[in-house]
Amino acid sequence: MKCRKCSNKAVINMRHHKLALCGPHFLDWIPDQTQRFIEKYRMFSPDEKILVAVSGGKDSLGLWDVLTRLGYQADGLYIGLGIDAGSGYSAESQRMCEIFAESRGLELIKIDVANVEGASIPQAASLTHRGRGKPCSVCGLTKRHIMNRVARDGGYDVLATGHNLDDEVAVLFGNTLNWAAGYLARQSPVLEFKDGLARKVKPFCRLYERETAAYALVRGIEYIYEECPYAVGATSIYYKETLNRMEADRPGTKLSFYLAFLRAREEGLFAANSYGAGDALHSCIKCGQPTSAPGQCAFCRTWDSVRQRQLVSA
Ligand code: Q46
Ligand code: ZN
Ligand code: ZN
Numbered sequence: 001m002k003c004r005k006c007s008n009k010a011v012i013n014m015r016h017h018k019l020a021l022c023g024p025h026f027l028d029w030i031p032d033q034t035q036r037f038i039e040k041y042r043m044f045s046p047d048e049k050i051l052v053a054v055s056g057g058k059d060s061l062g063l064w065d066v067l068t069r070l071g072y073q074a075d076g077l078y079i080g081l082g083i084d085a086g087s088g089y090s091a092e093s094q095r096m097c098e099i100f101a102e103s104r105g106l107e108l109i110k111i112d113v114a115n116v117e118g119a120s121i122p123q124a125a126s127l128t129h130r131g132r133g134k135p136c137s138v139c140g141l142t143k144r145h146i147m148n149r150v151a152r153d154g155g156y157d158v159l160a161t162g163h164n165l166d167d168e169v170a171v172l173f174g175n176t177l178n179w180a181a182g183y184l185a186r187q188s189p190v191l192e193f194k195d196g197l198a199r200k201v202k203p204f205c206r207l208y209e210r211e212t213a214a215y216a217l218v219r220g221i222e223y224i225y226e227e228c229p230y231a232v233g234a235t236s237i238y239y240k241e242t243l244n245r246m247e248a249d250r251p252g253t254k255l256s257f258y259l260a261f262l263r264a265r266e267e268g269l270f271a272a273n274s275y276g277a278g279d280a281l282h283s284c285i286k287c288g289q290p291t292s293a294p295g296q297c298a299f300c301r302t303w304d305s306v307r308q309r310q311l312v313s314a
Pocket of ligand 1: 136137
């Protein structure tokens, strides 16, 4: 297979785009596409300060790389979850982020959950019995809170995550199977949050996972291959496998499913389920972050109960 642009040997064939590219042309194509999506969805402008949430994986480090190549001011945020599970997952993912930042002279903010909150994510999950033996519910809640806090305290305009098309389509598929209209209304490449929260953006949302993986590989980015050990058996992985089978039979299925959804959303299909002006959020009385009910937010309630249980069991 030859590169469409120069006839050298192609490193990737993107059947859904009917496009094969060599290494150098593919390394240009990914930032070009990303810039197009940034502009199309009005994610941010060159003078805005971006915080990229990095996990040490190919998507988030690839995104950080692309944003700095495009000339944006982007710092990294690594959240140490304290997940070991025999594989040293958190230690290794942190190491990948550090290597990446140091080799490029970039600013990496590191927040260790156990240091700041007094317990690692698995410890907190087992103390609160939240999430039926899996720490994902405490983890998601905690990551969201810390990202918002760091973005707010650091004066960042935008919070960028490395979600790729496969991630977005798996979420969309799950929400569609359940007709979760509220979630469908909120799934978007850009989340404009009021109440002092940073805007959330996903500049890789139209890139297949295969493409972000190839980018990291061709670009020589060192990243952690393993997924978090708690991701095993997640429904989202089952959806991804199902969608991969559909994509193999009909290239472009995932992209057209996602784009058709965005069009329908744009045309107001879920407008009735969006947050309206009447759904004003409250400020958490403890941390000040927005919350749907008056009083403490879910993060503060969860971590207060973790600390109380630690005292009881001490
Ligand atoms: S939520 Fe669950 Fe992930 Fe947290 S515990 Fe691991 S799998 S990292 S996106
Ligand atoms: Zn080429
Ligand atoms: Zn709070």
